[in-house]
Each structure stands twice: as structure tokens, then as C-alpha cells.
Amino acid sequence: MTPAAFAARVAGAAIQSFTGETMGTDWSLHAVSAPAGTAAGVQAALDLVVAQMSQWEPDSDLSRFNHAPAGEWHRAPPEFFHVVAAAIDLAKVSGGAFDVAIGEWTERWGFGSAGPVDNLPGVLASPARGEIEIDAATSSIRRSNGAMLDLSGIAKGYGADLAAEWLLSQGVRHFLIEVGGELRGEGIRPDGQPWWVDVEMPPTSSIPSWRIALHDLSVATSGNYRRGLILDDRHYSHSFDPRTGRPIVNGVSSVTVLHRNCMMADGWATALTVLGPEAAIAIADAQGLAASMVVGDREFTSRAWREMLG
Template sequence: MGTRWSAQIVAAPGGAEEALRAVLDGVIASMSQWAPDSALSRFNRAPPGEWRTLPDDLARVLDTALAIGRASAGAFDPAAGALADLWGFGPPGPRADVPAADAVAQALARSGAAAIERSDTRARRTADVALDLSGIGKGYAVDALAARLRALGCEDFLVEIGGEFVGAGVRPDAQPWWVELENPPGVALPPIRIALHGIAVATSGDYRRFIADGARRLGHTIDPRTGRPITNGVVSASVIASDCMTADGWATALTVLGPGEGVTVAAREGLAARIVTGDGAEHLSPALEAMLG
């Protein structure tokens, strides 16, 4: 997943680290677009129209991604891999220039969740689109780590992958697992500290990976509706939810939707969310305001 992970476990049982590494290896084998032999990569290479049986975890993440895509009116799209590759944010690697308009149009034509069909344990592509679950898969992996720890009998822990967290129980000092919502570089906002007691938080930041367009920096978040990096001013979006997969997917979607529509959709969906723009403005959903009140 191209980032670091950590786990803080109270009274960790023997073999916990090896068990967690096995969980991460399983997630990569199932849904990494960088692993050529993953189930996702094999799905993307299958001929359009051919049904493929999906591993349970991949099917679950795909179904959640498709649901968030529908609820966000396409602001989140798990079948936009061609666009991520074109802009230099996929397995082909980074690029030094901005793609031409006709190349963007071609990649956009090869994208879209409408070309993904599901049936029981199977799925198929009806057109030459490519699944890319990087906007939600990391959150699922955090949930999978937490589930494995619970299966090992652990009740008090904090697990994290690249700044996305799930907390359970309390620390050894009986305090909850406090986590501050990440502020983008150069943006000074009062800290928001969340007690992660059986909940998760994910942040989508549009400042870690980018492509240069002259003096401009275009972030890695692609609007799947236009085929281009977002220009709505959002530099980060955080979502607090009962599971990290949902928080991750919605944080990505809200980044694309922008502060106005994003807060409206968050309110409709009952999401506790914060959207930050480059001018330092902070936009809170009603559910998050209620939590802070």
C-alpha cells in the first residue's frame, strides 16, 4: 500500500505481529493493483463479459465502493484505474508532464462503475475498465487488522495504516486512544482530538502526492466525473465512522465533492466529517459538530 503501519496492543499475545503481517499480505494478494497476481489484477485482465469469482474481502470492498459511488453521484468511482494510471498515480508510475486532453478523454471513456456488474460471489466488466480500490482499500485493511486482533482475544488496541485508525478499549493508563485529525501542511487550525473507542477515522489528503503543471501542483485526487485532478480547493477531508473502510471511501468522495456539496452530502448520509480548504477554512458536518459540542 506504499505506506507504514503500526499497532499498539495492550497485553499483546505471542505471534500478534506475524498474524497482522499475514492479514496485510492477504489484503495485498486480494486487492492490490500493484501486485500483478492479485485477484484484482487478474480481474482487470479478464476479457470483458467474463464472470470472475471474487474473494470474500474483495467482493465486500467492491460492494461498499460501488455503494459510495452511487450515494456520491459518481464522485467516488472504483473503476477509474485508467485515469489514475494516466495521471501517474497507478502502477505504471509517476509522470513528469500533464497528459494531453485527448488522452484524458480516452482514459475517461475507459472508466466508470457502470461497467461493473455483480452477481452473488462473482463480478464482471462489461467494458475495458480497470478497478482501482486505493481510495478505500487501506481503510478495509485497518478494519482487517482490528478484526484479527479481536479474534486473538485482544480488547485494547490502536491500529493504523498511513494515518487511518481504528481504536478499541483503552490504553494502559485507562485513557482512551486519543487521535488528532491531521492538519494539512501550512494550515493552522485548532486541533480536533477524537477518542477512538470502538470507532475509526480516515483522512484523505491531497498534498502528499502530486504532479507539477508549471507553477501549479495538481494533487493525486482525480475527479472521476471529469477525469482530472480536483480544483475545488480541498486539501483534506476526514471522516469518523464505525468502520475504517466506510470512513476511507467517504473521505475520498468528500474530497472530490468539495466543501459545499461535501457537507450537504455528509449531512444527508449522517457522516461525521471535516473538510479543509487551502485557504485554511474548516467545514464541519452537523454530525461532527454534535460530537464536538
């Protein structure tokens, strides 16, 4: 179908807006011709993610898994298993820059369910820690000693995907959904335009913001200026380097990634933040990722990102 014919099908339709709360943040939806019950359906999809994958909810599947004895296999709900499997694949492809087994470290540094800490955690003798394993045949997962599951680097993006897939199943073809800053756009606006969004730049950067057309596309940004920890008059990033067990110190302010799936955009933005500019752009080029990284007042872009500009 041509863009003109596509636009004609929704021309004159109204854009309806919905909002809600989830995962300690807000969600919003702008949709064309949304049926009754749309807000409740989106909220239910996001509530499912919280119920399965939140480390702050003591009764979530993730929390119960983390507090069960190590070494035991646990059958996981399909959504939970899907995200864990995707995260483990991402860890392999990123060379360990993304790792879901760092829950113990995020807790020690005050970014987990226990809340902020008043003192620097003790230095770990070794960055080595346990692993999360999966069994695809039985949709089961298990952890070894020293491993605690943390899906905070990928769950919001998956929440946007799960809500988007529910909307598509209800016949809603044209919408923009946002969950805590991660966005997925499907179809077009009634005026034939795509869903335009502006990428937030770090407040200390003078680099102009990008405006991106989300037509069947997702975008996620990992910004180290948003969250962090101040101890002994020093700011520590909330982004962890799994290879050291400590917050990153590579000077990266933000990373933005475009991907068809919001979960993968979210996860890759987290991984590239850890890698730093040279390694991040190299792996983004190797993976065909459209990515932009801000380090101070310098911007680094991948080949796929530059090709989209043309």
C-alpha cells in the same frame, strides 16, 4: 459495563507496540495484553489485502482482473468482493464522487502501477467510461470496456478493519491500529482513557489540529498536500473527480471522517474530497457522517461532527 469497571479489567496491563510495512507505507499497533504471534497475524491480514487488491502487484486478484478480457465474470475472494461491493454502494450514495472504475485514468496520470509520467495525458473526449458490475449471488465481478479497477481510495481502511477483526477474534479487546494514516481504536488504554489521536492539518493551514478519542471508532484523512504530480510547473492532486477524469481543482486541502468502520471512513474521506465544501457537508449531513474539511484557512464541519464536540 461501566467505564470504571471496564478500566479495572485492564488496569496495570502493559501496552505493547508493533510495526511493519504494507501497501507502500507503514502500519503500527498499540495493544493491551497482546498474545504471541500478534505482529505476524496483523501482517498476514494486511498481506491478504495486498495479494487481493493491489494494483502494483502483477499477480494480485485485482491486477489479473484488470488484464483479463472485458465482459467476463470472475469469482472474487470474499474479502475482495466485500470491498468492491462496498465501493459500488458508496459510488451510488455519493452521486458518483467515488468510483472504482477509474484505474485507466490514474494510470494515465502517473498514480498507478506504471509510475510517474513526464507529460500531461491527452484530454479524454468524454468523461464517460466503463463500469464495474457485481453479482452477489455468485460473488463475481466483471468490467466493461474502458473500466479498470482501482481500490486505492478504500483499501487501506479495509486493511485496518481486517487486522482489527483478526485481533478481536484472538481476544485482543483494547488496541489502536494505524495503516498509512488511517486508524481504528478499540476499547481503552490501561489508565481508562480512550485512544487519543491528533488529526494532521495541512502544513499551509493555521487551523488548530483536532484531538479525537477513538473508542470503538475509526478515523481517516484524505490530504491533497501529501501526494500529487508536478507537470509544467503546476501541481496536480492525486484525488480524481470521476465525473471529469481529471484531478480535482476545488481547493480542498484535507478531509477527515469518523466512522465505526475504517473502510467507510477511508472511502467517504475520498468521496467528500472530490465533492468540495458545500456539496460534501450537505451529503455528510444527509448521511449522518462526522466530517471536517479544510479549504485553505477555512474549516467546514458536518452536523454530526459538531454534535460530537458537545
